[in-house]
Amino acid sequence: MSKAENKPKFEEILAKLEQSSENLKKENxxxxxxxxxxxxxxxxxxxxxxxxxxxxxxxETYSKE
Structure with a gap:
């Protein structure tokens, strides 16, 4: 298994960020x-x-090539 397969994907991390944000909005x-x-x-x-x-x-690198 490569390092890339072990890393969480952007979408997974973003979903966790959104959940943390929602949790902060709770009144209780x-x-x-x-x-x-x-x-x-x-x-x-x-x-x-x-x-x-x-x-x-x-x-940016690919655009310069």
Whole structure:
């Protein structure tokens, strides 16, 4: 199994980010749960951003060729 197969896909990470966001909007969320969801959301955001930046770099590289 290659490294790419072990990595979660962009769509999976984005879905987790959206779920963390939805969890934060709940009225009955505890402070501890809110903090946990916020921290997870930041990690998911950073993972999505990294994937998008890598894709952008590849596109720019291919466009120059």
């Amino acid at each position: 969320i505890t402070l501890e749960d809110a903090l946990k969801n916020f921290e997870e959301g930041i990690a998911y955001y950073e993972a999505c951003s990294e994937i998008l930046n890598n894709a952008k770099q590849k596109i």
